[in-house]
Amino acid sequence: MAASTSSSLLSAPSLRKSPPSSLSSRLSLSSAFGFSVSLPRRRPPAPVFVVMSMDAKPTILVAEKLGEAGLKLLKDVANVDCSYNLSPEELCTKISLCDALIVRSGTKVTRDVFEASSGRLRVVGRAGVGIDNVDLAAATEHGCLVVNAPTANTVAAAEHGIALLTAMARNIAQADASVKAGKWERNKYVGVSLVGKTLAVMGFGKVGSEVARRAKGLGMQVIAHDPYAPADRARAIGVELVSFDEAIATADFISLHMPLTSATSKILNDQTFAKMKKGVRIVNVARGGVIDEEALVKALDAGIVAQAALDVFTEEPPPKDSKLILHDRVTVTPHLGASTMEAQEGVAIEVAEAVVGALRGELAATAVNAPMVLTELKPFVELAEKLGRLAVQLVAGGSGVKSVKVTYASARAPDDLDTRLLRAMTTKGLIEPISSVFVNLVNADFTAKQRGLRISEERIILDGSPESPLKSIQVQIANVESKFASAISESGDITVEGRVKDGIPHLTKVGSFEVDVSLEGSIIFCRQVDQPGMIGKVGTILAEENINVSFMSVGRIAPRKQAVMAIGVDEQPNKECLKRIGEISAIEEFVFLKL
Numbered sequence: 248m249a250a251s252t253s254s255s256l257l258s259a260p261s262l263r264k265s266p267p268s269s270l271s272s273r274l275s276l277s278s279a280f281g282f283s284v285s286l287p288r289r290r291p292p293a294p295v296f297v298v299m300s301m302d303a304k305p306t307i308l309v310a311e312k313l314g315e316a317g318l319k320l321l322k323d324v325a326n327v328d329c330s331y332n333l334s335p336e337e338l339c340t341k342i343s344l345c346d347a348l349i350v351r352s353g354t355k356v357t358r359d360v361f362e363a364s365s366g367r368l369r370v371v372g373r374a375g376v377g378i379d380n381v382d383l384a385a386a387t388e389h390g391c392l393v394v395n396a397p398t399a400n401t402v403a404a405a406e407h408g409i410a411l412l413t414a415m416a417r418n419i420a421q422a423d424a425s426v427k428a429g430k431w432e433r434n435k436y437v438g439v440s441l442v443g444k445t446l447a448v449m450g451f452g453k454v455g456s457e458v459a460r461r462a463k464g465l466g467m468q469v470i471a472h473d474p475y476a477p478a479d480r481a482r483a484i485g486v487e488l489v490s491f492d493e494a495i496a497t498a499d500f501i502s503l504h505m506p507l508t509s510a511t512s513k514i515l516n517d518q519t520f521a522k523m524k525k526g527v528r529i530v531n532v533a534r535g536g537v538i539d540e541e542a543l544v545k546a547l548d549a550g551i552v553a554q555a556a557l558d559v560f561t562e563e564p565p566p567k568d569s570k571l572i573l574h575d576r577v578t579v580t581p582h583l584g585a586s587t588m589e590a591q592e593g594v595a596i597e598v599a600e601a602v603v604g605a606l607r608g609e610l611a612a613t614a615v616n617a618p619m620v621l622t623e624l625k626p627f628v629e630l631a632e633k634l635g636r637l638a639v640q641l642v643a644g645g646s647g648v649k650s651v652k653v654t655y656a657s658a659r660a661p662d663d664l665d666t667r668l669l670r671a672m673t674t675k676g677l678i679e680p681i682s683s684v685f686v687n688l689v690n691a692d693f694t695a696k697q698r699g700l701r702i703s704e705e706r707i708i709l710d711g712s713p714e715s716p717l718k719s720i721q722v723q724i725a726n727v728e729s730k731f732a733s734a735i736s737e738s739g740d741i742t743v744e745g746r747v748k749d750g751i752p753h754l755t756k757v758g759s760f761e762v763d764v765s766l767e768g769s770i771i772f773c774r775q776v777d778q779p780g781m782i783g784k785v786g787t788i789l790a791e792e793n794i795n796v797s798f799m800s801v802g803r804i805a806p807r808k809q810a811v812m813a814i815g816v817d818e819q820p821n822k823e824c825l826k827r828i829g830e831i832s833a834i835e836e837f838v839f840l841k842l
């Protein structure tokens with residue numbers, strides 16, 4: 248495949264130098280995808296996302312300690328400046344002389360850093376999974392690639408979870424401090440046994456499943472909650488997937504392994520602690536923000552939570568006088584989940600390879616923000632991602648998403664429409680709302696496969712002018728239940744379909760209902776009895792709650808039967824507002840979805 252053609256799928260924000268041809272030939276998207284597709288004839292060649300020639304040695308700033316093997320890889324091709332504990336000002340001063348920056352979780356790579364680099368910084372490497380310390384939007388705007396190391400520390404994080412679990416159950420940290428203080432308190436530190444106890448693993452991804460495997464080895468009864476994990480993957484290691492409420496109500500121990508997203512933020516709070524078994528013990532090696540820390544202190548004091556073991560905190564380092572940290576039934580570590588010799592060597596190699604590759608012009612499979620080119624497909628790319636986002640959010644908790652079909656209706660011949668970018672963006676929409684994985688053109692198929700998600704594509708060839716690349720895109724999720732039953736079409740699948748109108752993606756079908764709502768902001772779907780006054784009733788509630796409606800559309804099967812109302816809203820309605828809508832008597836079901 249000619250690199251110049253394939254590269255047209257990638258943007259070239261501000262190139263300093265075109266790549267030499269030997270480097271261009273390394274950017275083979277077909278191999279990155281693991282399949283080969285003939286590319287469209289119309290697409291003009293564009294420069295690749297290459298950042299610099301390798302004849303001048305680039306400079307890489309390593310701002311946090313990195314394993315030796317990774318450093319060696321970097322030093323083979325670059326001038327490496329290892330400067331740790333830089334203040335934000337020092338980082339901004341240094342960065343203007345650097346082509347790449349490598350960090351862990353302790354360095355904040357803010358917009359100021361990208362601005363201070365004056366366009367020289369081309370790659371940020373995160374030697375670990377979470378990239379919450381990197382301003383991704385600013386990176387993308389400045390044409391800077393961000394890569395991470397998503398797999399090399401999985402086992403370390405799982406082992407740390409198990410270490411905290413066992414240390415907590417046997418009061419290891421407290422007893423150690425007591426003996427060192429000259430005491431001998433054998434009765435005070437009687438622990439609890441793990442064997443036969445129920446552990447709820449919340450988030451059954453890479454780390455969660457490794458924790459589950461190990462806990463079973465300790466003789467624990469393991470259940471898991473993960474609305475998006477396929478049940479057969481859980482079954483394969485003898486774990487039952489259950490609802491959130493069942494998990495927290497049944498567990499003697501709860502271990503958190505979900506990403507921090509708007510849906511998981513403070514997922515353990517006053518209400519959810521109240522549903523737990525009295526005396527439950529909690530482990531968190533995910534992200535501090537998934538627990539409402541004040542609520543946890545209250546639950547500890549009320550005896551609902553017997554103990555907690557925490558590696559991560561909302562604010563890191565946490566305030567010295569934090570009641571949570573100082574609580575005598577809480578065991579803490581300073582974000583050590585990924586800190587083993589082996590994991591650090593692993594992430595160092597994984598990130599160094601990605602950074603060196605990126606400097607050479609290759610696009611790493613671990614790229615987090617690979618910017619995409621503005622082509623005629625741009626609005627359809629946006630449509631594909633939004634349909635994916637909508638479809639996955641319509642899935643009811645407990646249904647594993649395994650099989651997705653994307654149907655493109657187009658008047659273009661198959662060899663004149665390359666759907667890889669559309670499929671990648673649909674995959675991004677399907678996976679990102681439910682995961683800490685970042686999906687881009689390069690890693691989309693790989694990521695889907697890794698998660699057991701099968702994405703098939705179908706083309707409907709239409710008569711008419713091939714001027715516009717596509718008429719519509721439909722996304723269907725098979726074999727799942729929906730939290731909005733009307734989203735299930737006659738085929739039995741969750742179905743959403745959209746079109747581009749005046750350059751803006753629109754949703755045109757949900758389930759069997761025709762609607763028309765622009766895909767901006769967020770959406771409320773309501774199914775109601777088709778009768779006068781419904782739009783007014785819902786509109787009035789939204790107006791009273793100061794929620795701006797951007798679009799409203801009603802689709803119905805037949806007059807005075809059932810209808811589905813799709814309402815685009817600029818602001819997120821609060822719980823009270825949604826409750827009021829749900830209480831309108833003719834409304835049979837409704838759901839709020841973020842785009």
Ligand SMILES: NC(=O)C1=CN([C@@H]2O[C@H](COP(=O)(O)OP(=O)(O)OC[C@H]3O[C@@H](n4cnc5c(N)ncnc54)[C@H](O)[C@@H]3O)[C@@H](O)[C@H]2O)C=CC1
Nearest residue numbers: 377404450451452453454473475505506533584585681683
């Ligand atoms: N303490 C440390 O040093 C480390 C912390 N981590 C953190 O551990 C977490 C998990 O990492 P991975 O397993 O690599 O990610 P992953 O993406 O492989 O797994 C996350 C899982 O959470 C599930 N999930 C999403 N929303 C959920 C919800 N509302 N309820 C239950 N499950 C939900 C997803 O379906 C997915 O299966 C991340 O937050 C990551 O940042 C990872 C490595 C080291």
Ligand SMILES: O=C(O)C(=O)COP(=O)(O)O
Nearest residue numbers: 351352374375376377585
């Ligand atoms: O990889 C992650 O998400 C982690 O939380 C590990 O962070 P660290 O690299 O140890 O600062």
